[in-house]
Amino acid sequence: MLQVIALGGLGEIGLNMMVFETQDQILVVDAGLMFPEDYMLGVDLVLPDFSYLRPRKNQIRGIILTHGHEDHTGALPYLLPEISVPVFGTRLTLGLVREKLQEFNLHGKAELIEAAPGQTLELGPFRVELIATSHSIADGVGLAIQTPAGTVIHTGDFKLDPTPVDGRRMDLNAFARYGDQGVLALLSDSTNVEQEGYTPSEREVGRALDEVFHNAPARIIVAAFSSNIHRVQQVLDTAAQFGRKVIIHGRSMESNTRIASELGYLRLPANLIAGLDQLDQIPEDRLVVLTTGSQGEPLSALARMARDEHKQVRIKRGDTVVLSSKFIPGHEKAIHNLINELCRRGAEVIHEKVSEIHVSGHASQEELKLMIGLVRPQYFVPIHGEYRHLVRHIRLARQMGIPAENCFLAEDGDIISFDEEGGFLAGRIPTGRILVDGKGVGDVGDRVLRERRILGEDGVVVATVLVDQASRALQGEICLESRGFIFEEESQTLLQAAKDHLAEALANLPPERRASVDALREEIRITLRRFFKKAIFRRPEVVPVVVEI
Known part of the structure; x- marks a missing residue:
C-alpha cells in the first residue's frame, strides 16, 4: 500500500509539504513555509505541523526539494534540528538552502546531497527520477516517484516556457515516457488554473524592460523577487544593452545574486556592477538600482526609499520605479500604499497592472491539460493551491477524460491510499499550522x-x-x-x-x-x-x- 499525505499546500498558497509512505518507509517532498495572512497579527512565518513525522523520523529516507522557493524550502531550518535526514536537491536549490541554514547556525549540520535533472535516486522502496521543469526560479524539477504500488508524478511548480532565459527547456519527453509506461497518479500544480490559455514566456518581460529602459529619462529602480534569477538576468542584460551601471541592493538580492553567479546560473556582464557607495558618481541616466520590496514589505529597501527613510537613495521626480512581480493576494493594500508614496515623490511607477513587466511562473489551463495528456494518469490529485484552485483543476482533469471517482479533492491531512483495489481516501491525520513569532515557534495560537x-x-x-x-x-x-x-x-x-x-x-x-x-x-x-x-x-x-x- 502507498499512502500520500499533504502536511501543507492543499488548500493554501505556500506551506508545500508532501509525505509518501510505503512499506513503513517515508519520503518527504518539499518543506515550505507560508507568509502570514492578514488576521495573523504579529506573526512572522507559518510552518506545516511536523507532528506526524516526529515519531516516524527513523522511517524517513530523505527530503527531496523540487526548487528553491521558500514556500517549498523555508521550513527546513525548523525541521532539520528535530529530524536529521538527508536533503536532496539541484545545485541552485541547495545553494539557496545552504545560505538559509547558515542564518540559523545550521551550516555543516545538515546532509545536503546534490542531484541533477535526469538522475535517479534509490531511497529504500522509492526510486525517484528528477525531471527538468520551467518555473520562475532556475533549476526546478518535477519528480517521478516509483513505488511498489505504481508510479506517482509530482510536477512541482511548473510552466511550459518554449523560450526560457537560460535555454533549459522542460523535459516533456520524460513526462511522456512515464505516461507510456503507465502512471498511477498525477499530482499537479494548481496555482494558475483559473488562467485561460498559456502562460507567456519569461522572455516577454525582456521586451517590456527594453521599452522601460528606452523611455526612462533618469534613474531606474527595479524591484523583483531575489529568487527569480531569470528576471535578474534580464534586468542585468538590458542594463548592459543600454549602457547603464547596476547597483544590487538589499540583503536577499545581494545574497541570491552572489550564489547564482558563483554556481554559474547568473551571468554578470563585465564592468556592469557598481557599489552603493558609487551612487553619486554615476550619471542618473546611466544608473539602475536592483532591489527587493515589490510586495510593499515595510522594512524593505524600496519601502524605506518611498518613505524617504533610506540613507543613500531618495526617490525624486524623474525616477522610474519598476515593480517586476505579481501582486500577491493579501499584499495588495501594502503595494498600493507603496505605489502612492512613490508617486507622491514624483516617480513614474510601472507594474503588472499597466505593463507586461511580469509573467507568472505557473502553468495556465492549456499547459495543465497538456501535462494531463502527456502523463495519462489513472488517478489525479490537484496540489499547490487554495480550495477553489483544486476544484477548478479537477474540473479540467475530468474534461481530459479522467473519471470523477479517480479525482481526489484532498486537503491538508487527508490520507490518499493506493492498494491492489485502487485508490481511495482513507481518513485523516491531525495537522495544522505552526506560527512563528520572533524566536517563538508554536507558542502563538x-x-x-x-x-x-x-x-x-x-x-x-x-x-x-x-x-x-x-x-x-x-x-x-x-x-x-x-x-x-x-x-x-x-x-x-x-x-x-x-x-x-x-x-x-x-x-x-x-x-x-x-x-x-x-x-x-x-x-x-x-x-x-x-x-x-x-x-x-x-x-x-x-x-x-x-x-x-
Missing part, C-alpha cells in the same frame, strides 16, 4: 491571535480591585486604565459609570464567589465587557487585577 485582534480593534482596559483578605470586602476605589480604547481625559463620565456598575456587581456577588480570586477576575471581565458593549458598542480586552490586602 488561536487564542493569542484573537486577543491581538481585539486589542487592535477595541483596545484594552485594565481593572484593578483591592479586596480585604479576611472580609472579602472591596477596599478603596476601583481603578480603570485603558490603552487604544478611549481618551480617558474626555471620557471620565463613562469610566466613572463603569466603576460604579462594577462595584455594584461585585458587592452583589455571593460570599463563596468573592472568596475566589479567579471568580472575582472572571466577574470583572464579564461585567465590564458587557457594560462597554451596551454603553458604546465596543468590546475591549479586559485585564482584571485583584490585589488582596
Whole structure:
C-alpha cells in the first residue's frame, strides 16, 4: 500500500509539504513555509505541523526539494534540528538552502546531497527520477516517484516556457515516457488554473524592460523577487544593452545574486556592477538600482526609499520605479500604499497592472491539460493551491477524460491510499499550522491571535480591585486604565459609570464567589465587557487585577 499525505499546500498558497509512505518507509517532498495572512497579527512565518513525522523520523529516507522557493524550502531550518535526514536537491536549490541554514547556525549540520535533472535516486522502496521543469526560479524539477504500488508524478511548480532565459527547456519527453509506461497518479500544480490559455514566456518581460529602459529619462529602480534569477538576468542584460551601471541592493538580492553567479546560473556582464557607495558618481541616466520590496514589505529597501527613510537613495521626480512581480493576494493594500508614496515623490511607477513587466511562473489551463495528456494518469490529485484552485483543476482533469471517482479533492491531512483495489481516501491525520513569532515557534495560537485582534480593534482596559483578605470586602476605589480604547481625559463620565456598575456587581456577588480570586477576575471581565458593549458598542480586552490586602 502507498499512502500520500499533504502536511501543507492543499488548500493554501505556500506551506508545500508532501509525505509518501510505503512499506513503513517515508519520503518527504518539499518543506515550505507560508507568509502570514492578514488576521495573523504579529506573526512572522507559518510552518506545516511536523507532528506526524516526529515519531516516524527513523522511517524517513530523505527530503527531496523540487526548487528553491521558500514556500517549498523555508521550513527546513525548523525541521532539520528535530529530524536529521538527508536533503536532496539541484545545485541552485541547495545553494539557496545552504545560505538559509547558515542564518540559523545550521551550516555543516545538515546532509545536503546534490542531484541533477535526469538522475535517479534509490531511497529504500522509492526510486525517484528528477525531471527538468520551467518555473520562475532556475533549476526546478518535477519528480517521478516509483513505488511498489505504481508510479506517482509530482510536477512541482511548473510552466511550459518554449523560450526560457537560460535555454533549459522542460523535459516533456520524460513526462511522456512515464505516461507510456503507465502512471498511477498525477499530482499537479494548481496555482494558475483559473488562467485561460498559456502562460507567456519569461522572455516577454525582456521586451517590456527594453521599452522601460528606452523611455526612462533618469534613474531606474527595479524591484523583483531575489529568487527569480531569470528576471535578474534580464534586468542585468538590458542594463548592459543600454549602457547603464547596476547597483544590487538589499540583503536577499545581494545574497541570491552572489550564489547564482558563483554556481554559474547568473551571468554578470563585465564592468556592469557598481557599489552603493558609487551612487553619486554615476550619471542618473546611466544608473539602475536592483532591489527587493515589490510586495510593499515595510522594512524593505524600496519601502524605506518611498518613505524617504533610506540613507543613500531618495526617490525624486524623474525616477522610474519598476515593480517586476505579481501582486500577491493579501499584499495588495501594502503595494498600493507603496505605489502612492512613490508617486507622491514624483516617480513614474510601472507594474503588472499597466505593463507586461511580469509573467507568472505557473502553468495556465492549456499547459495543465497538456501535462494531463502527456502523463495519462489513472488517478489525479490537484496540489499547490487554495480550495477553489483544486476544484477548478479537477474540473479540467475530468474534461481530459479522467473519471470523477479517480479525482481526489484532498486537503491538508487527508490520507490518499493506493492498494491492489485502487485508490481511495482513507481518513485523516491531525495537522495544522505552526506560527512563528520572533524566536517563538508554536507558542502563538488561536487564542493569542484573537486577543491581538481585539486589542487592535477595541483596545484594552485594565481593572484593578483591592479586596480585604479576611472580609472579602472591596477596599478603596476601583481603578480603570485603558490603552487604544478611549481618551480617558474626555471620557471620565463613562469610566466613572463603569466603576460604579462594577462595584455594584461585585458587592452583589455571593460570599463563596468573592472568596475566589479567579471568580472575582472572571466577574470583572464579564461585567465590564458587557457594560462597554451596551454603553458604546465596543468590546475591549479586559485585564482584571485583584490585589488582596
